[in-house]
Amino acid sequence: MRTRFQSAIGFGLFVFTLGASNAVGAQDASTALHVRANAAMCANCHGSEGHTVKDSAVPSIAGLPRDYMVQQMHAFKDGSRPATIMHQITKGLSEAQITSLADYFAAQAR
Numbered sequence: 001m002r003t004r005f006q007s008a009i010g011f012g013l014f015v016f017t018l019g020a021s022n023a024v025g026a027q028d029a030s031t032a033l034h035v036r037a038n039a040a041m042c043a044n045c046h047g048s049e050g051h052t053v054k055d056s057a058v059p060s061i062a063g064l065p066r067d068y069m070v071q072q073m074h075a076f077k078d079g080s081r082p083a084t085i086m087h088q089i090t091k092g093l094s095e096a097q098i099t100s101l102a103d104y105f106a107a108q109a110r
């Protein structure tokens with residue numbers, strides 16, 4: 001028996017697929033959304049788009065060189081750079097998240 005709930009899911013998927021196939025660069029849009037969602041994890045401390053207020057204990061990361069950030073996040077993750085917080089944060093990040101976050105913050109104006 002097909003419940004109303006199942007039909008609702010089916011319809012939702014249909015609308016979603018339709019929307020996704022119509023949107024120009026839907027793949028890019030959903031990837032960008034995903035990266036922004038990841039970046040939001042960092043905003044609590046690093047500020048939105050990576051800007052912290054002057055004299056903050058947390059460094060601004062907006063506009064830092066991408067490779068530098070990837071390197072630093074690896075160093076936090078493997079413990080070679082001492083940290084108060086970032087070693088915990090980076091522990092939970094995949095390689096893909098590290099590189100996409102570095103791309104994202106490197107692209108922000110300083």
Ligand code: HEC
Binds near residue numbers: 044061069072089
């Ligand atoms: C709970 C607060 C907090 C969160 C959340 C946080 N950071 Fe940090 N971040 C810090 C602090 C504090 C430092 C300085 C190093 C330390 O003490 O851990 C830092 C340092 C850094 C550095 C090194 C900057 C430099 O100038 O060398 C990078 C890169 C960085 N964070 C990236 C991120 C990214 C990407 C995220 C999101 C996944 C994130 N951080 C989330 C607090 C935070």
